[in-house]
Amino acid sequence: MKIALFGASGRVGQAFIKQAAADGQFDVYALVRSQHTELPLPKDRIVMGNARSREDVKKVMKDAEIVISCLGTDGDDTLSATMTHIIGIMRKQHIKRLITIGTAGILDSRYEPGKFRFETNESKRRQTRAAKEHAKVYEMLKESSLDWTLICPTYLPDGTATGVYRTERNVLPEGGTSISVGDTADFLYRELVTGKYVGYRVGLAY
Structure with a gap:
């Protein structure tokens, strides 16, 4: 099963690639900006390009069945610009499943209804x-007809996966203050396999 991965050179993206490679049931193809980016992927699964370019996004998504984005905000509107391309191409290619990494800030407030954290x-x-x-x-995802999941980790220090953490739909687990890069990638992989949180934001914390 082919996965098109964006944000592969980031911390969560790299941790996810390692986990997927260890399992072996998915073929991960990644879009990267620099030829000097070192990823544990075969060369023929690395596509050089820019996520702001629709044609480059389309290249890595060719024949994909699942799309995963670990893109950050990059100090500008690259994230939303890329997501516009991704959603449009997914519709044209009839790809339904999208998992993306967000931030705990866009989870619902526990104490002020109707507001983001x-x-x-x-x-x-x-x-x-x-x-x-x-x-x-x-x-954008809410308005799409895609089977999306938006993973929202809180403070994200480096660290390996423990597999022990809390999740909650649309809000941050109460008292949660951090979640490691490794465990964020671990949850991403679990969601890829189970599809338990389709159509939800997921708060992620210890």
């Missing part, structure tokens, strides 16, 4: 630009 004091981050970009992607 980043709009309240529940979020410790004072800068909201990245959260607004992720929220834009969330709105």
Whole structure:
């Protein structure tokens, strides 16, 4: 089963590739910007290009059955611009399943109904630009007819997978303050296999 992966060179993307390679039931193809990016993938599964380019996005998505995005906000609108390409190509190619990494800021507030966490004091981050970009992607997914899952980890330090963490639909697990890169990739892989959270944001924390 072919997976088209975006954000492969990021921390979660690389951890996911290693987990998928260890399992062996998925063929991961990745779009990367630099030829110097080192990934544990066969050369013929690495596509050089820019995620802002629709043609480059289309190349890596050719014959894919699942799309995974671990893209960050990159300081601009690259995330939402790429997601526009991804959703459009998925519709044309009749690909239904999309799993993407977001941020805990776009989960629902527990204490102020109708607001995202980043709009309240529940979020410790004072800068909201990245959260607004992720929220834009969330709105795009809600309006699509795709089988999407939006994984929303809180503070994301480096660390290996323990497999022991909490998840909750649309809100952050109460008292959650962090989740490692390894466990975020672990949950991404579990969701890929189980599809338990189709149509939901998932709060992820210890």
